[in-house]
Amino acid sequence: MLDHLRPALAPVVPAVARACRLSLTLPGAVGVAVTFDDGPHPDGTPAILSLLADAGVRATFFLVGEQVRARPALAAEIAAAGHGVALHADRHRLQLRLTARELADDLTRGLDAVQTATGATVTLHRPPYGIYSGAGLAAVRAAGLQPLLWSRWGKDWRKFTTPARIAARATRDLGPGDVILLHDADFYSSRESHKRTAQALPAIINAVRQRGLDTVLAV
Numbered sequence: 001m002l003d004h005l006r007p008a009l010a011p012v013v014p015a016v017a018r019a020c021r022l023s024l025t026l027p028g029a030v031g032v033a034v035t036f037d038d039g040p041h042p043d044g045t046p047a048i049l050s051l052l053a054d055a056g057v058r059a060t061f062f063l064v065g066e067q068v069r070a071r072p073a074l075a076a077e078i079a080a081a082g083h084g085v086a087l088h089a090d091r092h093r094l095q096l097r098l099t100a101r102e103l104a105d106d107l108t109r110g111l112d113a114v115q116t117a118t119g120a121t122v123t124l125h126r127p128p129y130g131i132y133s134g135a136g137l138a139a140v141r142a143a144g145l146q147p148l149l150w151s152r153w154g155k156d157w158r159k160f161t162t163p164a165r166i167a168a169r170a171t172r173d174l175g176p177g178d179v180i181l182l183h184d185a186d187f188y189s190s191r192e193s194h195k196r197t198a199q200a201l202p203a204i205i206n207a208v209r210q211r212g213l214d215t216v217l218a219v
Contacts, residue, residue, distance in 0.1 A: 041185035044194030065090030065110035084219035086124035157189030
């Protein structure tokens with residue numbers, strides 16, 4: 001049971017992340033990776049893509065299979081714009097509640113949805129809520145995927161946060177190799193939270209550049 005639960009602590013306990021060989025950063029990277037979870041979303045994703053295009057920034061999108069099947073053209077647009085595509089899940093469920101078979105099926109369906117829609121080869125995975133189970137982590141590695149969590153986050157899913165708070169939290173003590181977690185969708189978080197993320201994004205990009213850093217793809 002301990003081996004099953006231990007990876008769940010990785011997002012908040014760096015020592016556990018190291019013990020489980022879970023990456024929070026991109027070692028050796030000269031820039032910062034901006035990443036988005038939970039999409040594609042019919043409103044949030046186009047807004048984020050427009051802001052990224054205006055700023056000349058490429059990001060990495062951890063996509064959800066059920067959302068990709070609902071709007072495959074939007075998933076394809078993400079990849080066509082030069083952004084990285086990765087797998088979040090097929091359905092946004094806590095891994096600790098799933099059996100090994102359910103986890104393997106979720107990976108298979110999610111990979112098929114993302115790769116079919118985008119034409120990209122998926123190499124990265126991040127679980128819903130950032131929580132791996134022991135079985136989930138084993139399944140991800142057996143599928144040849146690299147787990148990636150994050151080192152900075154905006155906590156942009158919160159109902160009562162603000163764009164200024166999101167930007168300040170996401171860029172605090174930022175350095176090379178940091179991975180910023182944001183969300184371009186509100187399917188699994190507070191309603192219209194993606195709007196605050198979009199409002200915060202220009203300040204986040206400015207903060208990255210003011211530190212003399214560039215943005216890099218996580219993939």
